[in-house]
Amino acid sequence: MIMDDLNWKILKCLQQNARMSNAEIGRRVGVSSPAVSERIKKMEDAEIIEGYTTFISPFEVGYQLKALITLHAFMGMLKPFLEKVKTYDEVVNCYRITGYENIVIEVVLKNQKHLENFIDQLIIYGETKTQIVLSHVVKHSEVKPLK
Template sequence: MKLDVLNSKILKCLQENARLSNAEIGRRVGISSPAVSERIKKMEDLGIIEGYKAIVSPYEIGYQLKAIITLRAFMGKLKPFLEKVKTYDEVINCYRITGDENIVMEVVLKNNKHLESFIDQLITYGESKTQIVLSRVIKQKEVAPLK
C-alpha cells in the first residue's frame, strides 16, 4: 500500500499521541471520524500500524541504570542466545546486527550489582561490551512515510 497524504497525516497524529480520538484526528487532517476509523483499520490490517502501547519511564518505576550492551556470540551460541534473550526482563530492545558484534541490546537495571549479575549471565553466550546511557538525545521519533 502506498501511503497517501491523508494516511501520512493520520500516522503522524497517532505517533505523536495514539490516544487521540478519531474525531480529533479527523479535525486535524480534514476528514470525518468514520473515514479516519476506516483508514486506521486498513493500515492495521496491512501491518503498517503494528500496535499501540504506553511508554513508561524506567527511572520513575525504580530502574537507576540504562545501558547499551553488545554481544559477540561464541561459535554455536548465537541461536541459543536468540531464544534466551526473549526471557530477560531487563532487555527492552534487542537487535541482531552486522559487524564484529552479533547483538545490540538496550537494557534497564536496578543498580550496578544488577548490571554485574546480568553481564554474568551473558558470559556463557559470548563476549559483551557495556556502555551506560547518560541521557537520551532523541526520544522515539516518528517514522516519516517515504516520499
Template sequence: MSLDQLNWKILKCLQSNSRQSNAEIGRQVGISSPAVSERIKKMEDLGIIQNYHTTVSPFEVGYQLKALITIRAFMGMLKPFLEKVKSFDEVINCYRITGNENIVMEVVLKNQKHLELFIDQLIVYGETKTQIVLSHVIKHNPVKPLK
C-alpha cells in the same frame, strides 16, 4: 495500499499520541471521524500500523541504569542466546545486527551490582561491551514518508 499524504498525516497524529480520538485526528487532518477510522483500519489490516503501546519510564519505577550491551557470540552460541534472551526481564529491546557484534540490547537495571550480575549471565554466550545511557537525544522519532 499506497500511503497518500492524508494517511501520512493520520500516522503523524497517531505517532505523537495514539490515544487521541478519531474525531480529534479528523479535525487535525480535515476529514470525518468515520473516514479516519476506515483509513486506520486499512493500515492496521495491512500491517502498516502494528501496535499501540504505553511507554513506561524505567527511572520512575525504580530502575537507576539504562544500558546498551552488545554481544559478539562465541561459535555455536548465537542460537542458544537468541532463545535465552527472551527470558531476561532486564531486556527491553534486542536486535540482531551486522558487524563485529551479533546482538545489541537495551536493558534496564536496578544498580551497578545488578549490571554486574546481568553481565555474568551473558558472558557464557560471548564477549560483551556495555555502554551506560546518560540521556536520550532523540526519543521515539516518528517514521516519516520516504522522499
C-alpha cells in the same frame, strides 16, 4: 498498501498521541471520524501500524541504570541466545546487527550489582561490551514519509 498524504497525516497524529480519538484526528486532517477509522484499520491489517504502547520512564519506577550491551556470540550460541534473550525482564529492546558484534541489547537495571549479575548471564553466549546511557537525545522519533 499505498501510503498517501492522508495516511501519513493520520500516522503523524497517532505517533504524537496514540490515544487521540478518531474524531480529533479527523478534525486535524480534514476527514470524517469513520474515514479515519477505516484507514487506521487498513494500516493495522497491512501491519504498517504494529501496535500501540505506553512508554514508561524506567528511572521514575525505580531503575537506576540504562545500558546498551553488545554481544559477539560464540560459535553455535547465536540461535540459543536469540531464544533466551526473550525471557530476560531487564531487556527493553534487542537488535540483531551486522558487524563484529551480532546483537545490541537495551536494558534497564536497578543498580551496578544488577548490571554485573546480568552480564554474568550473558557471557556464556559470547563476548560483551557495555555502555551506560547518560541521557536520551532523540526520544521516540516519528517515522516520516520517504522523499
